[in-house]
Structures are given as C-alpha cells and as structure tokens.
Amino acid sequence: MTPYDAPATQATLAPAAGRGPLTDGLGRKVRYLRLSVTDRCDLRCVYCMAEHMRFLPKAEVLTLEELDRVASVFVGLGVRKLRLTGGEPLVRKGVLTLVESLSRHLKSGALDELALTTNGTRLAALAPDLARLGVRRVNVSMDTLRPDLFARLTRGGDLGQVQGGIEAAAAAGLEVKINAVALARDNAVEIPAVIAWAHARGFAITLIETMPMGEIDEDRTDQFLSLAQVRSDLESFWTLRDVAATTGGPARYVEVAETGGRLGFITPLSHNFCESCNRVRLTCTGTLHTCLGQEDATDLRAALRAGASDAELAGLIGEGIGAKPRGHDFRIERGAAPSVSRHMSATGG
Ligand code: SAM
Ligand code: SF4
Numbered sequence: 001m002t003p004y005d006a007p008a009t010q011a012t013l014a015p016a017a018g019r020g021p022l023t024d025g026l027g028r029k030v031r032y033l034r035l036s037v038t039d040r041c042d043l044r045c046v047y048c049m050a051e052h053m054r055f056l057p058k059a060e061v062l063t064l065e066e067l068d069r070v071a072s073v074f075v076g077l078g079v080r081k082l083r084l085t086g087g088e089p090l091v092r093k094g095v096l097t098l099v100e101s102l103s104r105h106l107k108s109g110a111l112d113e114l115a116l117t118t119n120g121t122r123l124a125a126l127a128p129d130l131a132r133l134g135v136r137r138v139n140v141s142m143d144t145l146r147p148d149l150f151a152r153l154t155r156g157g158d159l160g161q162v163q164g165g166i167e168a169a170a171a172a173g174l175e176v177k178i179n180a181v182a183l184a185r186d187n188a189v190e191i192p193a194v195i196a197w198a199h200a201r202g203f204a205i206t207l208i209e210t211m212p213m214g215e216i217d218e219d220r221t222d223q224f225l226s227l228a229q230v231r232s233d234l235e236s237f238w239t240l241r242d243v244a245a246t247t248g249g250p251a252r253y254v255e256v257a258e259t260g261g262r263l264g265f266i267t268p269l270s271h272n273f274c275e276s277c278n279r280v281r282l283t284c285t286g287t288l289h290t291c292l293g294q295e296d297a298t299d300l301r302a303a304l305r306a307g308a309s310d311a312e313l314a315g316l317i318g319e320g321i322g323a324k325p326r327g328h329d330f331r332i333e334r335g336a337a338p339s340v341s342r343h344m345s346a347t348g349g
Contacts, residue, residue: 029078
C-alpha cells in the first residue's frame with residue numbers, strides 16, 4: 001500500500017506517524033513545503049514585479065481555512081518544514097490566525113519548523129506574536145544598506161522600517177537570516193558591506209542570483225551577476241571556508257573567517273542544485289509546483305473546492321510529486337522571454 005491509499009481524515013493525517021516521506025520518481029524525499037499565502041505585496045522590487053502588477057481576484061486565492069487544510073495534508077504526508085511566503089506573507093489579512101492554526105503541528109511534533117520569508121515591513125508589529133506562536137526563524141530580504149537605493153529597488157520602500165523590523169525580530173528571539181539579490185548594476189560593489197552588516201549582528205546572509213521568472217519592466221540580462229564572480233571577488237580579501245550543506249536546499253554555505261558569520265550562495269543559473277532538492281511549492285491559488293524552474297503544475301484548488309477528501313488531496317499531491325522534474329532549465333539571454341512565465345511573487349520565492 002502506498003502512503004496515499006490509506007483512508008484519511010484530517011485527524012488521522014495530522015501526525016505524520018507511520019507514513020513514509022513523499023518520494024519523487026528519482027528517489028528524492030520531499031520534506032519541505034513553501035506555501036505562498038498571497039500574491040500581493042506592499043513593495044514592488046524591480047527584479048520581482050512590474051510596477052503596475054495586476055493581482056489576483058480574491059476568489060482565486062485560497063482562504064485561510066483552505067491554506068491550512070492543504071498544508072495540513074502535506075504535514076500528514078511527512079512534510080517536516082513549512083515556510084510561509086508570497087508575495088508578502090505579512091500583508092495577508094489574518095495571517096496570524098493561519099500561523100496559530102498551523103502551529104498545532106509543531107505542538108504535536110508532526111512539524112519541525114514553521115518559518116517565514118518576509119520583506120520585513122510589518123515585522124516590527126508582528127515579530128512578538130510570530131515568536132509566541134512558535135515561529136523560530138525568519139528570512140528577511142534586504143539588498144542594500146543605502147536608503148535611496150533601497151527605495152529605488154523596492155519602488156518606494158523605507159529601509160529604516162525594514163531594519164527596525166529586523167531588530168524587532170531579533171529582540172523577539174527569532175533567528176534572522178538576510179536574503180540579498182545580487183544585482184550587477186545596483187548593489188555589486190556594496191555586497192561586502194551588506195555581508196559585514198549582517199554578520200556584525202549575528203545574522204547569516206544568503207546571496208541570490210536573479211532568476212528569469214515573470215515579465216518585469218526591465219531586461220534582467222543587464223542585472224545578472226554571477227555569484228561565482230562575487231565569490232572570487234570576496235576571496236581576494238576574505239577567507240571563505242566551505243561548510244557542509246545542511247538544508248537540502250539550493251544554498252551552498254561558507255563561513256567567513258574574518259567576520260565569523262555564515263554566507264550562502266543561491267546560484268540556480270551558474271550551478272545546478274537539483275539533485276538534492278527536497279522541496280515543493282504551493283501557490284496562493286492552490287497550485288502545486290514541484291520545481292521552481294519548470295511549468296509543471298497540479299491544481300489542488302479545484303479538488304479542494306469540489307469537496308475532495310484529505311485522502312483524495314493526498315493522492316493528487318503524491319501524483320504531482322511523483323512527476324517532479326529532474327531539474328530546472330533557467331537561461332538568461334538578452335531579449336529572451338522569461339524561462340518561467342509566472343512571477344516569483346505568485347509562486348512563492
Ligand atoms: N516578500 C517576501 C520577500 O521579499 O522576502 C517573500 C517573497 S519574495 C518573492 C522571496 C525572495 O525571492 C526574496 O528574497 C526576493 O528577493 C527573491 N526574488 C524575487 N524575485 C526574484 C528573482 N526574479 N530572482 C531572484 N530572486 C528573486
Ligand atoms: Fe514583494 Fe518580496 Fe517581490 Fe519584493 S521580492 S516585490 S518584497 S514579493
């Protein structure tokens with residue numbers, strides 16, 4: 001009997017006890033779900049969104065109850081880590097209710113971690129509640145230390161507000177990791193300073209290469225900066241020591257001897273990380289994507305709204321994961337259409 005055959009109610013699915021992990025056709029075990037709770041955002045980062053984004057009609061977006069239900073089916077199937085993302089997860093109305101509800105899986109031991117990726121604008125207000133509800137780690141995006149550049153890159157964001165949010169998160173006891181997208185024209189020269197800023201505060205930082213996802217207003221080719229190049233530049237004045245990958249994710253980590261901090265590189269274009277991929281994504285419309293860089297999709301919302309049982313949802317999830325592609329096919333070429341037409345904000349970055 002496969003893990004999907006068992007008649008399952010939410011109650012029997014909730015603890016993962018006795019269920020094998022979700023395994024794809026290549027033997028990779030899926031333990032990590034990134035759940036986009038909204039496609040909306042209070043910022044408009046230039047590499048992520050067009051200035052005048054058309055957001056989804058509310059009816060297309062899963063309700064908080066639907067998000068909770070689907071996420072709980074994943075947990076029942078053996079997913080051990082959930083990350084809420086978006087869009088900006090903290091602008092979703094009622095997001096704390098969702099966090100509170102999902103935290104029951106932490107209490108039951110079915111889930112190891114409930115984390116969040118955020119732009120930080122609402123962290124000052126929400127960090128204490130997130131910590132109280134069982135969130136232990138937040139990833140906060142901050143690409144620059146220059147308020148003027150931050151405002152330009154985010155089309156109107158306030159760097160002070162984000163840094164205040166980061167401080168509030170740390171003060172609430174959350175482990176903070178900084179995400180910074182490497183941009184050839186905009187922050188390349190500043191990258192060492194951003195790393196030093198994070199490490200001075202005890203935060204790990206991950207650098208991300210721009211990925212060709214969704215139409216934006218500019219050509220990404222000009223902004224593409226290879227992290228292999230960044231790494232070799234950093235090595236001209238810092239000592240970088242490789243640390244063993246622990247997350248099963250796309251980041252490769254080093255420790256910077258001079259700062260004592262951890263630095264990750266996410267390099268989908270210049271390095272292929274797919275063979276150890278342990279994650280899948282669910283969009284806020286209930287579409288399961290088993291690869292960030294491919295168009296494969298399983299619609300769970302239609303089943304959910306047609307009254308599918310948890311066992312039926314589990315069956316669909318199993319089928320989707322069974323067909324998880326071997327790897328992505330990202331390319332950045334001048335003038336080329338994005339390799340993947342959906343935006344990162346819709347997929348859940
Ligand atoms: N709004 C939250 C934030 O900014 O952290 C969560 C969602 S955002 C889509 C998640 C991450 O994806 C951010 O660190 C952002 O910088 C990154 N991102 C967005 N578009 C990207 C792209 N085209 N290439 C690489 N990273 C991207
Ligand atoms: Fe919003 Fe995050 Fe995309 Fe920036 S990267 S526009 S903060 S979703």
